Amino acid sequence: MKQLLMILLLATGVWGSEGMATFKQKCASCHQLYVPLSQLEENFMRQDNKLLNLKAPTVNQMVYRLKNRIGDPNGDRDMHLMEIESFLEDYFQNPNKDKSVCLPEVLKFFETMPKMDLNDEEFESIVAFLYAYDPKSYQNKTLDYQAFESAKQQAKKQDKMVMIFFTAKHCSFCKKMERNVLSDSEVIAQLDQDVVVVKIDTAVQKSPIAFTPTMTPTFVFLNPQGKELYRVPGAWEKGDFLQILKEAKSKQKTYKSKEK
Numbered sequence: 001m002k003q004l005l006m007i008l009l010l011a012t013g014v015w016g017s018e019g020m021a022t023f024k025q026k027c028a029s030c031h032q033l034y035v036p037l038s039q040l041e042e043n044f045m046r047q048d049n050k051l052l053n054l055k056a057p058t059v060n061q062m063v064y065r066l067k068n069r070i071g072d073p074n075g076d077r078d079m080h081l082m083e084i085e086s087f088l089e090d091y092f093q094n095p096n097k098d099k100s101v102c103l104p105e106v107l108k109f110f111e112t113m114p115k116m117d118l119n120d121e122e123f124e125s126i127v128a129f130l131y132a133y134d135p136k137s138y139q140n141k142t143l144d145y146q147a148f149e150s151a152k153q154q155a156k157k158q159d160k161m162v163m164i165f166f167t168a169k170h171c172s173f174c175k176k177m178e179r180n181v182l183s184d185s186e187v188i189a190q191l192d193q194d195v196v197v198v199k200i201d202t203a204v205q206k207s208p209i210a211f212t213p214t215m216t217p218t219f220v221f222l223n224p225q226g227k228e229l230y231r232v233p234g235a236w237e238k239g240d241f242l243q244i245l246k247e248a249k250s251k252q253k254t255y256k257s258k259e260k
């Protein structure tokens, strides 16, 4: 009966987004949402995980294996969902690398997952999220720039930061970053998860914040209430930019805990 309810909610997409929130809260500190296969291969097969320093399998790896190695992938869909659900239920209670469906070549870089204590609702929403996860929604995506006011509203609603990308028409480093870093699928997935992005061309647009940066590119992170948390001038390579995102996130966490 529980399953039936879940399938219904899954079909309506309700738990897809709720599951994403639970995932971010409980799992995202170790499991990244999406990394392209080519990069995973490079990372694990040639660079001993030193390229990405992953702490756990990424969700695209995980979901692929769950769907193909648990139960009967070609059987009845609802039945398959139940099979995956019971695998997960057991795995969260008794994580054990011997039971993992992850590739041994990849698994060797990881510790064993800690036991996950989830209440029924969290558990169901996570299962629904994993089952509905579609790597295609992360591939070939472009950054979705928002106008500042709607970005602020969205950030508040989704408890994300606003990231303002200050650029200028003749800034070649800005263009280079847009081409090489801000269009990278892993970077986009990470930005999607943590921030709402605003782009301001300083030559033609008014800055929405005090202390407009004079240098471009500059990245300014605001908390959901619009308070500035972090600002970083300069053009960056992908690895450094991902690090900057992490840094911004940890500043938001510190700020939040001070608030309480």
Ligand code: HEC
Residues within 6 Å of the ligand: 023, 026, 027, 028, 029, 030, 031, 055, 056, 057, 062, 065, 088, 091, 095, 096, 097, 099, 100, 101, 102, 103, 107, 110, 111, 112, 113, 114, 116, 118, 126
């Ligand atoms: C502290 C880090 C950490 C957290 C938090 C965490 N995991 Fe994991 N997880 C791991 C590691 C490391 C592995 C790989 C080793 C293993 O299977 O134990 C793993 C493995 C898994 C596997 C098995 C994958 C396979 O291929 O067999 C699943 C499924 C999974 N995690 C789901 C989740 C979900 C869902 C959450 C959130 C509720 C979560 N994990 C939270 C670290 C974590």
